[in-house]
Amino acid sequence: MGDRKVRLALIVAVTGLCLLTLSMAPMLMVGSFPSFTGGSLPDCDDTAQTVSDQSETATSDIPADYLELYRESGKKIGVQWNVLAGVGKRETDHGRSTLPGVSSGTNYAGAAGPMQFLVSTWGGKTKIKIPSTFNGYASDGDGDGWADIYNPADAILGAAKMLKRNGAPEDVRRSLFVYNRAWWYVDQVMEIAERYAKDGEVGVPPDAEGACDEPLLEAAPSGTVSGILEYALAQRGKPYLWGGTGPDAYDCSGIIYMAYRSVGLTIPRTTFGQWPFGVRVPEGEEQAGDLVFFNSGPGTGVDRPGHVGMVVSPGKMVEARCRLCGPIKVTSYKERTGIVGFTRPLQNPQILAQLKLKEQG
Numbered sequence: 146m147g148d149r150k151v152r153l154a155l156i157v158a159v160t161g162l163c164l165l166t167l168s169m170a171p172m173l174m175v176g177s178f179p180s181f182t183g184g185s186l187p188d189c190d191d192t193a194q195t196v197s198d199q200s201e202t203a204t205s206d207i208p209a210d211y212l213e214l215y216r217e218s219g220k221k222i223g224v225q226w227n228v229l230a231g232v233g234k235r236e237t238d239h240g241r242s243t244l245p246g247v248s249s250g251t252n253y254a255g256a257a258g259p260m261q262f263l264v265s266t267w268g269g270k271t272k273i274k275i276p277s278t279f280n281g282y283a284s285d286g287d288g289d290g291w292a293d294i295y296n297p298a299d300a301i302l303g304a305a306k307m308l309k310r311n312g313a314p315e316d317v318r319r320s321l322f323v324y325n326r327a328w329w330y331v332d333q334v335m336e337i338a339e340r341y342a343k344d345g346e347v348g349v350p351p352d353a354e355g356a357c358d359e360p361l362l363e364a365a366p367s368g369t370v371s372g373i374l375e376y377a378l379a380q381r382g383k384p385y386l387w388g389g390t391g392p393d394a395y396d397c398s399g400i401i402y403m404a405y406r407s408v409g410l411t412i413p414r415t416t417f418g419q420w421p422f423g424v425r426v427p428e429g430e431e432q433a434g435d436l437v438f439f440n441s442g443p444g445t446g447v448d449r450p451g452h453v454g455m456v457v458s459p460g461k462m463v464e465a466r467c468r469l470c471g472p473i474k475v476t477s478y479k480e481r482t483g484i485v486g487f488t489r490p491l492q493n494p495q496i497l498a499q500l501k502l503k504e505q506g
Contacts, residue, residue, distance in 0.1 A: 203230065203341035211239045214301045218286065221480060222305040224313040224320075225347055229305055231338035232324065236261040240297055248295055258294040260304040282306040315471030317347060361433070361458050369408055369491065369500065370434035376407035377455055377463045382472045385465045390414075395465045397453050400473060401436065404455065405490065410499050412490050416453045423488025431456050431487040440483040450485040454478060 203212065207230055215233065219226030233239045237247045240259035246252030247259060256263050262282075284306060285291060286298030293299045304324075311323040321331040338347045358378050365371035377400055386394035391403050398416040405412045413419050420438050431437065438450035445451030454462035460479040478484065490496055 198343040199227070200341055200343045200345070203227070206234070207341070208239055208241075211297060211301075214286070214298055218302045218305040222302070222309050223476070224305050224308045225317060225338065227338040227341040228308065228313065228317055228321070228334065228347060229301060230341050231334040232304055232321070233260060233301065234337050235330070235334050258300045259297050260300040262294055262300070262303065282310070312469050316469055319469065364458070365433045372408040373404045373434050374457055377401070377404040378457070378475070380473050381463070381475065384472055385468050385470065387468070395473060397465045400463070400465050401453060401455050409503060410496055412496070416451055417449060419453055419490070420450050420485075420488065422493055423490040424492035426487040426489050428487065433457055434491060435487050435489045437462055437478050437487050438485040439481065440485050447485050456487070
């Protein structure tokens with residue numbers, strides 16, 4: 146397998162730095178999460194919703210296996226499937242091109258695979274084990290334990306992560322420009338994506354319906370948590386602002402700080418302060434109101450996470466991600482890389498004392 150495949154251990158994924166840099170590339174996080182009510186809550190994750198159905202052009206032009214992969218990866222990562230398909234069409238005609246670099250080796254520019262990731266070359270030989278672009282988004286799309294740059298399942302999933310990391314689904318043109326730094330390329334991919342969509346548009350997944358809030362609040366483990374969630378969910382649609390604590394904009398830790406303040410509780414203001422404040426919660430035992438922390442690149446790590454979100458339901462959180470990542474929204478953390486751990490601020494002795502005073506008052 147040697148030069149064609151990338152060990153998953155080489156994956157270098159960067160999640161968004163709330164305080165210093167941009168957000169995240171997703172990964173699969175396996176674990177159980179008990180329902181708060183004993184049943185299942187409605188799927189209110191905006192990234193899980195389909196933007197548009199496929200057109201007859203898409204059905205006739207895209208090979209069935211590629212079409213399925215575009216749709217699966219788009220839904221899994223939270224980007225437009227038709228934009229992924231537009232990239233695949235523009236790069237290699239969905240893997241049908243016989244030019245160098247599609248099924249083996251590299252092309253003249255050093256790109257490889259059906260989605261044409263750039264790779265490193267030493268002495269004229271392609272070193273697929275350490276690709277310059279693919280290593281950051283290497284993915285095992287077919288579950289065989291390898292990330293193969295020439296395997297459509299792996300390459301398409303990796304491309305979806307790259308688009309997500311650089312602004313999709315909200316700022317999809319920016320994400321495409323990072324993929325291939327030419328605006329004519331962006332225009333061409335967008336034109337193809339529009340032809341593939343049944344409604345002829347490249348839309349953005351809609352925000353979760355307001356009706357989804359009610360079962361979330363009802364399922365909260367306490368009235369205090371319900372109040373915290375209510376405040377946080379009410380901030381959806383507002384922009385990210387570094388250092389922001391509302392009311393018009395927030396950063397990742399700012400929205401959490403203010404959500405707790407809304408019920409009369411004081412926790413540390415920053416992500417770095419919030420991480421050691423709460424009591425650690427094992428993965429799979431987190432519940433609404435808990436915090437989920439991420440390693441988000443330079444200056445952060447397992448003992449100093451740089452991004453935080455608030456758990457609102459099984460596998461989902463409300464977060465202020467980054468300035469170019471779109472507005473505050475409910476997203477999934479199941480497939481996000483760099484998760485450091487979960488904490489429960491409500492179990493901190495200081496918070497327990499505050500709660501006791503509130504009860505006495």
